[in-house]
Amino acid sequence: MSEPVLRIRDLHHWFGGLHVISGAAFSCAPAAVTAIIGPNGAGKTTLFNLVAGTFSPVRGSIVFDGKAIQGLPSHRVAALGISRTFQTTRLFPGMSVLENVMVGRHRRARGGFLPDLGGRLFNGREESRMRRACMDILESLGIAGLAEQEARSLPFGRQRLVELARALASEPKLLLLDEPACGLNPSETEEMARRITAVRERGITILIVEHDMSLVMGISDRVVVLSFGSVIAEGTPREVQANDQVVSLYLGAGAGDEGDDREAARA
Amino acid sequence: MLRRFQGAPLLLFAGLAILAQVALSTLKADFYLTQLTMAAWYTLVALGLCLLMGYAGQVSMGHAGFFAIGGYTAAVISTAGAPAWLSIPAGVVVTAGVALLVGIPVLRLRGHYLAMATLAFGFIVSRIILGTPLFGQADGISDIPAYHLVAGLAITGRRALRVQNYYIAWAVVALGLVLALNLVRSRTGRALRAIHGDEEAAAASGISVARHKLAVFVLSAVYAGLAGACLAHFNGGIGPGEAGIMKSVRYVALVAAGGMANLWGTLTVSAALTFLSLRGAFGLLDDAVFGGLLVAIMLFAPQGVFGLLRRQEKVP
Numbered sequence: 001m002s003e004p005v006l007r008i009r010d011l012h013h014w015f016g017g018l019h020v021i022s023g024a025a026f027s028c029a030p031a032a033v034t035a036i037i038g039p040n041g042a043g044k045t046t047l048f049n050l051v052a053g054t055f056s057p058v059r060g061s062i063v064f065d066g067k068a069i070q071g072l073p074s075h076r077v078a079a080l081g082i083s084r085t086f087q088t089t090r091l092f093p094g095m096s097v098l099e100n101v102m103v104g105r106h107r108r109a110r111g112g113f114l115p116d117l118g119g120r121l122f123n124g125r126e127e128s129r130m131r132r133a134c135m136d137i138l139e140s141l142g143i144a145g146l147a148e149q150e151a152r153s154l155p156f157g158r159q160r161l162v163e164l165a166r167a168l169a170s171e172p173k174l175l176l177l178d179e180p181a182c183g184l185n186p187s188e189t190e191e192m193a194r195r196i197t198a199v200r201e202r203g204i205t206i207l208i209v210e211h212d213m214s215l216v217m218g219i220s221d222r223v224v225v226l227s228f229g230s231v232i233a234e235g236t237p238r239e240v241q242a243n244d245q246v247v248s249l250y251l252g253a254g255a256g257d258e259g260d261d262r263e264a265a266r267a
Numbered sequence: 268m269l270r271r272f273q274g275a276p277l278l279l280f281a282g283l284a285i286l287a288q289v290a291l292s293t294l295k296a297d298f299y300l301t302q303l304t305m306a307a308w309y310t311l312v313a314l315g316l317c318l319l320m321g322y323a324g325q326v327s328m329g330h331a332g333f334f335a336i337g338g339y340t341a342a343v344i345s346t347a348g349a350p351a352w353l354s355i356p357a358g359v360v361v362t363a364g365v366a367l368l369v370g371i372p373v374l375r376l377r378g379h380y381l382a383m384a385t386l387a388f389g390f391i392v393s394r395i396i397l398g399t400p401l402f403g404q405a406d407g408i409s410d411i412p413a414y415h416l417v418a419g420l421a422i423t424g425r426r427a428l429r430v431q432n433y434y435i436a437w438a439v440v441a442l443g444l445v446l447a448l449n450l451v452r453s454r455t456g457r458a459l460r461a462i463h464g465d466e467e468a469a470a471a472s473g474i475s476v477a478r479h480k481l482a483v484f485v486l487s488a489v490y491a492g493l494a495g496a497c498l499a500h501f502n503g504g505i506g507p508g509e510a511g512i513m514k515s516v517r518y519v520a521l522v523a524a525g526g527m528a529n530l531w532g533t534l535t536v537s538a539a540l541t542f543l544s545l546r547g548a549f550g551l552l553d554d555a556v557f558g559g560l561l562v563a564i565m566l567f568a569p570q571g572v573f574g575l576l577r578r579q580e581k582v583p
């Protein structure tokens with residue numbers, strides 16, 4: 001088996017007295033979709049933020065592409081090849097769809113303050129190369145027609161795709177998707193599932209947190225079940241669905257659906 | 268929008284500047300050129316602040332401090348017998364250095380806290396000037412000589428050179444404007460606007476937030492420092508009033524009225540209001556006008572005065 005793209009070992013994090021991640025460990029195989037599921041408050045988003053560098057873990061290791069990245073600030077993590085989307089889309093206000101995606105490509109372009117003060121004479125070629133690459137990404141997601149629209153004025157489902165485009169613009173090795181179907185209607189969810197599968201077919205490793213079980217089970221190669229900050233089960237979607245512990249976690253406690261509703265309401 | 272020919276407004280701007288000079292000179296009213304020249308140097312400060320505040324979203328309530336650092340450095344050097352060419356470059360370099368040192372700790376703060384910290388910086392500069400004999404304390408520094416550029420061009424308030432100083436000042440403003448316009452339309456500009464919109468998402472896109480903030484802070488201070496140094500030579504003197512808190516408030520008000528992330532708006536509003544203020548149009552209420560303007564803009568026209576017009580057009 002090939003070397004995993006991401007390997008998390010014995011990860012711990014707490015906020016004040018709240019032990020949010022306690023000893024989580026799992027890995028992501030290359031060019032596969034790994035999904036993290038778990039009840040509300042299991043620590044899924046915190047785990048994402050630890051990988052993305054938003055927080056620095058109290059203890060444990062996160063190895064990406066053979067390099068320990070725990071504690072690196074998020075712009076360095078991004079520069080190494082990890083992109084992310086957010087639970088509630090966070091597009092840049094006052095900027096067009098294309099500009100948003102071009103921000104995502106920041107690290108793939110050369111330049112700096114001085115050539116940028118100089119204008120097109122100094123950065124023209126790089127700018128048009130960047131613009132072309134970003135238009136190609138919009139094209140591949142079927143939203144090239146929206147390029148000049150203000151990103152935040154678009155319907156929510158479109159914004160989700162723009163955020164995906166922004167994350168893809170850096171040509172990441174690992175893509176973190178935080179509830180990509182949250183707030184989408186069934187047909188939009190289906191479209192998102194197709195897009196994610198297409199991204200995976202381009203050889204990009206994907207780690208996804210999602211509540212929509214049909215989406216998770218449909219697109220994931222591997223499912224990791226998180227509860228109270230540690231991994232309680234792991235396997236193919238089929239294996240996880242058959243796991244008694246998982247079933248009782250979601251259904252037996254009688255809090256499964258209710259938990260999902262709460263999470264949805266919170267998001 | 269991004270491909271539109273950008274030269275047209277610049278030509279219009281140049282045309283208006285020339286028209287104003289020709290008209291005033293023909294009408295024997297060229298004393299107005301003095302205030303228009305001073306307004307140009309103050310406008311340069313506003314343009315720099317527009318980059319920092321309007322685009323990158325980082326408030327500075329201490330820009331008069333940077334203006335004063337540039338001005339006083341030039342003043343001290345040119346009256347102390349140092350090589351004459353050194354004064355303006357030194358003013359710019361010292362301002363940049365101070366901005367770098369101040370920016371590193373201060374830019375870790377956000378929003379109101381950043382405003383408070385830069386306000387305190389401006390206050391410190393003001394008190395240092397008032398308390399230091401080298402800076403002439405409350406009297407300021409006078410008898411600053413002309414700054415010779417090339418071939419008979421000099422930054423000075425001498426009446427014979429009034430017209431050329433008007434053009435020098437507005438040419439520097441035009442250059443500052445063009446550089447700023449280039450910047451905001453570039454990769455760096457997008458990064459700055461992204462930081463303004465959402466720091467966490469910007470960092471997740473691989474943008475070094477701290478580095479970009481610091482760079483634009485220093486650039487913005489350089490605009491102010493250059494303006495201060497040039498105006499010190501033009502006026503032949505500089506006083507502690509230039510470092511005052513109300514001056515900093517004035518620059519913020521000009522950028523806000525110009526529409527924040529709007530370089531042309533800032534230029535227009537600044538040129539007009541600063542000129543009127545220098546002509547004494549606001550009388551004793553001068554500071555109150557700018558303070559009141561800031562409050563009014565925040566309350567009623569957060570998109571600036573031109574935003575008001577645009578909004579009326581757009582309402583469906």
